[in-house]
Amino acid sequence: MAAKLTGNACVGQSGGPSAVINQSLVGVIAEARRHKNQIKSLLGAIHGTKGILGETFMELLRIPQSRLEKIAATPGAALGSVRHKPEAKDCAAMLEVFKKRDIRFFFYIGGDDSAKAAHIIKGMAEAAIPKYDLQVIHVPKTIDNNLMESDHTPGFGSAARFVANAVRGDELDNRSLPGVKVDVIMGRDAGWLTAASMLARRQPGDGPHLIYLPEVPFTPEQFIDDVKRVYAERKRCLVCVSEGIRNAEGKLWAEIAGQRLYEGLKDDSKNLLGKPKKDAFGHFQLSGTGVLADFLTGLISNNTDISRVRGDTYGYLQRSFPGFASKVDQREARAVGRAAVKWACQGRVGSVAIKRGTGKVYKSYLELVDLALVAGKNRKMPRELICPGGHDVCPPFRDYCLPLVAGLPETEAFEEGD
Amino acid sequence: MAAKLTGNACVGQSGGPSAVINQSLVGVIAEARRHKNQIKSLLGAIHGTKGILGETFMELLRIPQSRLEKIAATPGAALGSVRHKPEAKDCAAMLEVFKKRDIRFFFYIGGDDSAKAAHIIKGMAEAAIPKYDLQVIHVPKTIDNNLMESDHTPGFGSAARFVANAVRGDELDNRSLPGVKVDVIMGRDAGWLTAASMLARRQPGDGPHLIYLPEVPFTPEQFIDDVKRVYAERKRCLVCVSEGIRNAEGKLWAEIAGQRLYEGLKDDSKNLLGKPKKDAFGHFQLSGTGVLADFLTGLISNNTDISRVRGDTYGYLQRSFPGFASKVDQREARAVGRAAVKWACQGRVGSVAIKRGTGKVYKSYLELVDLALVAGKNRKMPRELICPGGHDVCPPFRDYCLPLVAGLPETEAFEEGD
Numbered sequence: 001m002a003a004k005l006t007g008n009a010c011v012g013q014s015g016g017p018s019a020v021i022n023q024s025l026v027g028v029i030a031e032a033r034r035h036k037n038q039i040k041s042l043l044g045a046i047h048g049t050k051g052i053l054g055e056t057f058m059e060l061l062r063i064p065q066s067r068l069e070k071i072a073a074t075p076g077a078a079l080g081s082v083r084h085k086p087e088a089k090d091c092a093a094m095l096e097v098f099k100k101r102d103i104r105f106f107f108y109i110g111g112d113d114s115a116k117a118a119h120i121i122k123g124m125a126e127a128a129i130p131k132y133d134l135q136v137i138h139v140p141k142t143i144d145n146n147l148m149e150s151d152h153t154p155g156f157g158s159a160a161r162f163v164a165n166a167v168r169g170d171e172l173d174n175r176s177l178p179g180v181k182v183d184v185i186m187g188r189d190a191g192w193l194t195a196a197s198m199l200a201r202r203q204p205g206d207g208p209h210l211i212y213l214p215e216v217p218f219t220p221e222q223f224i225d226d227v228k229r230v231y232a233e234r235k236r237c238l239v240c241v242s243e244g245i246r247n248a249e250g251k252l253w254a255e256i257a258g259q260r261l262y263e264g265l266k267d268d269s270k271n272l273l274g275k276p277k278k279d280a281f282g283h284f285q286l287s288g289t290g291v292l293a294d295f296l297t298g299l300i301s302n303n304t305d306i307s308r309v310r311g312d313t314y315g316y317l318q319r320s321f322p323g324f325a326s327k328v329d330q331r332e333a334r335a336v337g338r339a340a341v342k343w344a345c346q347g348r349v350g351s352v353a354i355k356r357g358t359g360k361v362y363k364s365y366l367e368l369v370d371l372a373l374v375a376g377k378n379r380k381m382p383r384e385l386i387c388p389g390g391h392d393v394c395p396p397f398r399d400y401c402l403p404l405v406a407g408l409p410e411t412e413a414f415e416e417g418d
Numbered sequence: 419m420a421a422k423l424t425g426n427a428c429v430g431q432s433g434g435p436s437a438v439i440n441q442s443l444v445g446v447i448a449e450a451r452r453h454k455n456q457i458k459s460l461l462g463a464i465h466g467t468k469g470i471l472g473e474t475f476m477e478l479l480r481i482p483q484s485r486l487e488k489i490a491a492t493p494g495a496a497l498g499s500v501r502h503k504p505e506a507k508d509c510a511a512m513l514e515v516f517k518k519r520d521i522r523f524f525f526y527i528g529g530d531d532s533a534k535a536a537h538i539i540k541g542m543a544e545a546a547i548p549k550y551d552l553q554v555i556h557v558p559k560t561i562d563n564n565l566m567e568s569d570h571t572p573g574f575g576s577a578a579r580f581v582a583n584a585v586r587g588d589e590l591d592n593r594s595l596p597g598v599k600v601d602v603i604m605g606r607d608a609g610w611l612t613a614a615s616m617l618a619r620r621q622p623g624d625g626p627h628l629i630y631l632p633e634v635p636f637t638p639e640q641f642i643d644d645v646k647r648v649y650a651e652r653k654r655c656l657v658c659v660s661e662g663i664r665n666a667e668g669k670l671w672a673e674i675a676g677q678r679l680y681e682g683l684k685d686d687s688k689n690l691l692g693k694p695k696k697d698a699f700g701h702f703q704l705s706g707t708g709v710l711a712d713f714l715t716g717l718i719s720n721n722t723d724i725s726r727v728r729g730d731t732y733g734y735l736q737r738s739f740p741g742f743a744s745k746v747d748q749r750e751a752r753a754v755g756r757a758a759v760k761w762a763c764q765g766r767v768g769s770v771a772i773k774r775g776t777g778k779v780y781k782s783y784l785e786l787v788d789l790a791l792v793a794g795k796n797r798k799m800p801r802e803l804i805c806p807g808g809h810d811v812c813p814p815f816r817d818y819c820l821p822l823v824a825g826l827p828e829t830e831a832f833e834e835g836d
Contacts, residue, residue, distance in 0.1 A: 017594045058836060070830030076590025078832050083595060169738030172494025176435045177501060181706075181734075257690075264687025265679075272675075272682050273712065274719030274727065288599075288715070288728025290708010294691065297706070301692030309692065310706025312733035316599075320587035323827025324742070409741025412488030414496050418476060 004347060005133055006038050007104030011060070012045035012052065013077035014110030014117070016143065018155030019162075019325040020333035024109050024139050025079065026072035027337020029060045035345045039105060048082035048110070049117060052094045055101075072334065075320045085113065091120045098125075098134060105135045105344045109337070111142035111153075115351050116375035122349060135344040138351035138371060139336055143319050145192035148377045149369040151356040152192075154336055157329030157404035159186070159318045160196035165408055166314060167200035171207040171238055172413060178236035179308025180227055180300050183208075184293045186318050188244045188252075188286055189378045191215050193318070195385070195393045196401050197240035199408065203415060207238025214244035215381050216390030218253055223296070224303045226391050231306060241296060243286040243313075254286050257295035287315060328406040332364060339366045351375075362403035422765060423551055424456050425522030429478070430463035430470065431495035431559075432528030432535070436573030437580075437743040438751035439559050442527050443497065444490040445755020446557065447478050453763045457523060466500035466528070467535060470512045473519075490752065493738045503531065509538045516543075516552060523553045523762045527755070529560035529571075533769050534793035540767060553762040556769035556789055557754055561737045563610035566795045567787040569774040570610075572754055575747030575822035577604070577736045578614035583826055584732060585618035589625040589656055590831060596654035597726025598645055598718050601626075602711045604736050606662040606670075606704055607796045609633050611736070613803070613811040614819050615658035617826065621833060625656025632662035633799050634808030636671055641714070642721045644809050649724055659714060661704040661731075672704050675713035705733060746824040750782060757784045769793075780821035 011028050013021055025044075032042045042060045045051035058079070063071075071078050086094065098106065108118045115138040125134040140147050143159035163185055174181045185194040191213025198211060209230045212218050230237040245253045262273055286292075293311030300309045336352045343350070350368040357363035385397045429446050431439055443462075450460045460478045463469035476497070481489075489496050504512065516524065526536045533556040543552040558565050561577035581603055592599045603612040609631025616629060627648045630636055648655040663671045680691055704710075711729030718727045754770045761768070768786040775781035803815045 013594075017591055058832065063836075067830060070828060071832070073827075074590060074829040074831060075587050076831070077594035081594040165740055166735050166738075169493050169740050170734055172492060172740070173435055173734050173738040176431075176495035176499040260687070261679075261683075261690050264683045264690050266682055266684055269678070269682025271720050272679050272716060274716040288730065289712055290729070290731055291712060294707055294709060294712075298690060298692040302689050310734070311708070312706065312735070313708055313731065314735070315730035316588055316591050316728070317584050317730070317732070317735070320584075320591040322583055322587050322590070322829050409491075410488060411492040411740050412485060413492060413494070414476065414489070418481075 004038060004345065005104040005135060007040060007102045009039045009042045009105035009107065010045055010052065010098070010103045011042060011107040012048040012109065013079050013081045014048040014108060014114040015081060015083065015141070016319055017075060017077040017081055018141055018143050018319050019075040019158035019321070020154050020329050021109060021141050022074055022078045023072045023330050023333035024141060024154060024337035026068045027334040028107050028139065028341055029063070029068060030065070031338040031341035033061060035341060038345050043101070043103065044079045047080035049084055049086050049090065049094060050082045051080070052097055053090060055097055075322055086117050086120070088120070091117070091124055094121060095124050095128065095132065099132060104133060107137050107139055107340050107344070109139040109141050111144065112147060112374060112376050112378060114138060115371055119371040119375040122371065135347065136349055137340040137344050138374065139340045140352055143193060144187050144190055146190040146379045148374050148379045149351070149353040151354050151364065152404055153354070154329060154333035155319070156192060157326035157406065158324070159193055160401055161326045161405035161408065162318050162321055162324055163193055163196045163314065164199035164405055167197040167208055167240060168408065168411060171200055172411065174207060174236050174238045175413065177308065179310060180231060180237045180239070180306050182239045182241060182293055182296045182311040184241050184243050184311065184313040186287060186314065187214065187242045189214055189380070191242045191244070191381045194240055194242035195381060195397055198393045198397060199401060199405060202411070205234065208240040209234065209237050210239045210391045211393050212241045212245050212391060213381060213386060214242050214246055215383070216386060217248040218245040220299050224299055227300055228304055243292060252286070253295070254292040258291045261291065326404060326406040328404055335366060343368050422456060422763065423522040423553060425458060425520045427457045427460045427523035427525065428463055428470065428516070428521045429460060429525040430466040430527065431497050431499045432466040432526060432532040433499060433501065433559070434561065434737055435493060435495040435499055436559055436561050436737050437493040437576035437739070438572050438747050439527060440492055440496045441490045441748050441751035442557050442559060442572060442755035444486045445752040446525050446759055447481070447486060448483070449756040449759035451479060453759060456763050461519070461521065462497045465498035467502055467504045467508065467512060468500045469498070470515055471508060473515055493740055504535050504538070506538065509535065509542055512539060513542050513546065513550065517550060522551060525555050525557055525758050525762070527557040527559050529562065530565060530792060530794050530796060532556060533789055537789040537793040540789065553765065554767055555758040555762050556792065557758045558770055561611060562605050562608055564608040564797045566792050566797045567769070567771040569772050569782065570822055571772070572747060572751035573737070574610060575744035575824065576742070577611055578617070578819055579744045579823035579826065580736050580739055580742055581611055581614045581732065582617035582823055585615040585626055585658060586826065586829060589618055590829065592625060592654050592656045593831065595726065597728060598649060598655045598657070598724050600657045600659060600711055600714045600729040602659050602661050602729065602731040604705060604732065605632065605660045607632055607798065609660050609799045612658055612660035613799060613815055616811045616815060617819060617823060623652065626658040627652065627655050628657045628809045629811050630659045630663050630809060631799060631804060632660050632664055633801070634804060635666040636663040637665070638717050642717055645718055646722055661710060670704070671713070672710040676709045679709065744822060744824040746822055753784060761786050
């Protein structure tokens, strides 16, 4: 183990915010205060790597704890976030800033891309001549729940709580005014968050009646057949679909739908749509558009005689709705922030991972895992949690997910035979 | 005043459900129990007028109050709702069912269309030879807040609470990852619910930065200019738009956008979209599609060089999200149900309206108003609550709306200069 470092620390937030990303930030601040012999100041980088490159920081140790507690309970990245993929050149420049400001601890709160950035910077610090002593810890955050080595990720439980509750509401609405309802849920590469919609079920026959995930190829023909079958039986059908559903070749249906629509337009009408776009990571833009829901409802409208067909795209509310976080998620997100500082001060490097105890009662604990195991990687839903046919989630997923949302509002409805 | 009637009662729910529509139902049931000398049984019509026509009822007086309390707290129409515009023929058939079952009290929970149906049936009962004694009371319900004679409507406060909180979350998200964000909010004919987004502001500079309502004609050119102006100043822009925005001729932009897109498609690509549809009332379908948000974000993407442009359509969550109702709204929705029964048992007919006391502290009271004043009518936002230029709401709206949402989750953010 390396000798205990002394110097300044830097913390940043990256990627899509969550309802508990500030819990982790506050965990870092609170623990840093307990290590004043090693951490002289804690600089919050404004908008993540962008703030480091531009040297826009705020000193965090001076913020009163009472205010921090309010910030911890607030969604959104309090320091500002960033969707910027740091090139090697940027990482080198960041390292120069660290050297200049004697930053010896770097805590980066984010997903797999952030783990990758942390991994690159750590590598550069080690390779520098002379070697620059830097403790880098990746603090996990993603509503997508797709980090390797983790049982689950901070942010997921709260987003899952929102989704399960929203789908429960939609189930009640769909009973009230029966028809086909399609809800598009976040999750580019993994279906965890969409799968959480199954927690909305209370009674046999409750929706969601169909759940489609990125892990299983999606075909319009099968989708239409599935909806027809459910509708014939129940006179209504509630469908939850991941924004990340793909065809057999792995191409996103959102992208296919957007491109088809754009290409289907006459030349003088192309300006009716924004041109399909990719983000800084080369990802096709999935969120912030209703194109997938509209494509799916169009499939049903055009291929069945069902008259009431509606689609909603839950969008950014899933990660940003205030006052609805999971208490378990809040507590764990705080803990990963604290653990990161504690381990860094012990001279350790890596990515904090939440693990689950084996007992019957839910319990979690933290481990520090190798950055390389997490960086740029994606943990999918295991096939055994997805029902044969690929249009539902298996019951054990409920046992996995329920403790993470920490309770849902009670609802009660009349049932058939009442 | 008519002699006190004795007989059976019927209650139904109609139109889009809300988070508190079942409070009114439970209010009707609870009060009916107190009038057993007049109300012998209380039949819940399953799916409103459809249930009356098909004689599918459930007896409500036997349901234990403890279970009713849970149902009251649950969104969605517990009896099932309906979007069916009863023709004169249907109303005549409903009257026959009432006669056959000795139904002497009819409580119809819904919006202006439901008030109209109630009004028609009451007229038919009076015109019948012999005259059929029937006490008809319209119980107000609409998240749109657009009923004449009311200060506000049951359902609005809870939907406004959801919207204000969702926009607050979006404001925090938009700070984290700056760009243009467009949120489309329900409200076909009136901007009340969209206006509630202004409650999301905590500090000067907070979003929403622009608010567009159906009451003021919307032009794409002005919209683009407004967004450019805000973005130039703040490097981000949060926009709240009513789904009911119209052009100078009063045509819905959602309809224009949908039609343009459909007509802009080559013939062999028309099947990529469901054909634009109208509902049972001849209304163009506004909800359950992302077409307006996508049109508006397309305008910004195609006419500015802003790279991050996103749109969300809040959709059905606004009326169905469990566990987030306004306590004031819950209490008032219960009260209008109780008052309806009390007044019917006194031989009165009409529509229950919530009025506001004149004191500094918020207080409401109920009145029974003429059905004809409410039936099929629409109360718009008064022009003095909309700022000159038409892209914002005036400060007095906050005083109007804030008591109705009954508090929002606390949030806290770092501010410039922190």
